Amino acid sequence: MTNFKLGLDFAKQLDKNDSLASFRHQFHIPKDQHGNDVIYLCGNSLGLQPKITKDYINQELEDWANLGVEGHTEGKNPWLHYHEFLTETMANIVGAKSSEVVVMNSLTANLHFMMVSFYQPTPKRYKILIEADAFPSDKYAVESQLRHHGFDDKEGLILWKAREGEELANYDDLEAILKEQGDEIALIMIGGVNYYTGQFFDLKRITELGHKHGCVVGFDCAHGAGNVALNLHDSGADFAVWCSYKYLNSGPGSLSGAFVHNRHANRKDLNRFTGWWSHNKQTRFKMRDEFDQLPGAEGWQLSNPPILSMAAIRASLDVFKDAGFENLLHKSKQLTGYFEFLINKLNHSDIKIITPSNPSERGCQLSIQVKNANRSLHDKLTEAGVISDWREPDVIRCAPVPLYNSFEDVYNMVERLKDIL
Structure with a gap:
């Protein structure tokens, strides 16, 4: 240094x-x-x-104006598979395999969709652990999941607190919580970088600790994506979500990213909400076929992608690619x-x-x-x-x-x- x-x-x-x-x-x-x-x-x-964002969006506006619906297949950047233009660079930024990453929806929506699959409470193991000063939306989301499954949202929520007089969370305290209550915790959901203190948590350490106690582990990486080396695949985390409008410069309220570890890529036993964009690409437009789930993170999509927002993400990711x-x-x-x-x-x-x-x-x-x-x-x-x-x-x-x-x-x-x- x-x-x-x-x-x-x-x-x-x-x-x-x-x-x-x-x-x-x-x-x-x-x-x-x-x-x-x-x-x-x-x-x-x-x-x-x-500065290139306007050109990227204008290209799609031009294709829409000149081609109408044909833009899905005949546009300069065909809309049908537009989200795939983002995958490789996004996966590189968050440290994942391309098959583990998809850009879709908004941040808290993706968090809920991940919890549909990965929060599987039982009468014995139903609690959710988050950091005490998590971003409010994360706290509201996990509380609502507890209520949705019929649990008390205060009794079922465990907070990993900083010690008296300190601002930063301590891993010894997390270990103590898991040693005492690990068999009651279904999900650990931590903000990868805490929005308030800026503390970047050791994702691998938390994941290994959680898995040791039988917990599913996920991260909200809104303040990490494009900011730190998340190494999501190597962390072993079950899932992660992040927004693209902070360090990824995609514009206010733009789309979110989601990561699902490839050990879950072909798990059809997981609960999930589905839609036509999580259906087999080859038969998606046959319309009357039974649902045929896509493997990997793409299998959590619901709807066709919003192209104008994705164009802005693509512009920023191309700048990232140039910079390295x-x-x-x-x-x-x-x-x-x-x-x-x-x-x-x-x-x-x-x-x-x-x-x-x-x-x-x-x-x-x-x-x-x-x-x-x-x-x-x-x-x-x-x-x-x-x-x-x-x-x-x-x-x-x-x-x-x-x-x-x-x-x-x-x-x-x-x-x-x-x-x-």
């Missing part, structure tokens, strides 16, 4: 030496009221738009490491980074806790041209994204924070 130094000149030197620096120019950077680029550190909430995900991970560690260095050099008694300091236990996000602060601090940062994310009660989440953020962005953000403090 670089020996970092203070000063703007050093930030500019890092940018000069950055082999990925040109990718910033492939994105639309929002402007402030004076027409200057804002410092956009909110890719953990909504990624910026690649390994290269992005390398830059990300350096960029966030530099950010951490500058924050720590503030030596401000009210500031504390609650994200793990070990680069292998985090992605690009740093969650900065500011004692005695309220949202007015975040508002002042916004007025100063820094787009970040405020989370109650006292945390600013900042994500310097390696595709479009520079070292100078990080330097200027810390300088503006210093001025405000």
Whole structure:
């Protein structure tokens, strides 16, 4: 890792030496009221738009205009199999085999569809374990699954909590929970990267621990996909889901990804909701055939894909392909490491980074806790041209994204924070 130094000149030197620096120019950077680029550190909430996205969507609009229904087979990128254009690059980003990945639906919908198959409660083993500060939608989803199966959503939900006075979850505590209640837990469903603290969990360790106690293990990787090396196949997880509009830059509310480990690829015994897009591709349009389930993750699809949204995902994935995900991970560690260095050099008694300091236990996000602060601090940062994310009660989440953020962005953000403090 670089020996970092203070000063703007050093930030500019890092940018000069950055082999990925040109990718910033492939994105639309929002402007402030004076027409200057804002410092956009909110890719953990909504990624910026690649400049090629409009062309990718326009291509499908053109084919729709010129071909109508024939676009399904005669378009430049035939719509019938459009989701397949995304699979290989997406699988590479999340560390999976192509047969284990599909892009479909929205995030919480996919989580529910996965739980239809992988949450199989019995009177004895019915509880669901999640991290205590999981993203609210995950908590609501698993609670509703408990209710749906006739269980009490409070008694059936087990929370993996951080210790008193600490922010990060501890694996020893998870082991203790499983040792005590493992035979009652049907499903472990953890956010791969915690949205609040930025802690990147050891997916393989959690999976092996869960499987040892007979639990199914799944992950919500919304804050991990495109941000960290998830290695989903090697983790052994039964399933995972993620959105594409954060680090994957596909636009607000865009589609979700789903992973199903290939050991489940041909399991017809699993409950699942089905539709015509999970039916055998060769006979799908014969219409009157009995259901013939596709193998792999594609066998969890329901409907034909929304092409315009997928075109935006395809645009972003092509940028990822050009940059190389390994290269992005390398830059990300350096960029966030530099950010951490500058924050720590503030030596401000009210500031504390609650994200793990070990680069292998985090992605690009740093969650900065500011004692005695309220949202007015975040508002002042916004007025100063820094787009970040405020989370109650006292945390600013900042994500310097390696595709479009520079070292100078990080330097200027810390300088503006210093001025405000």
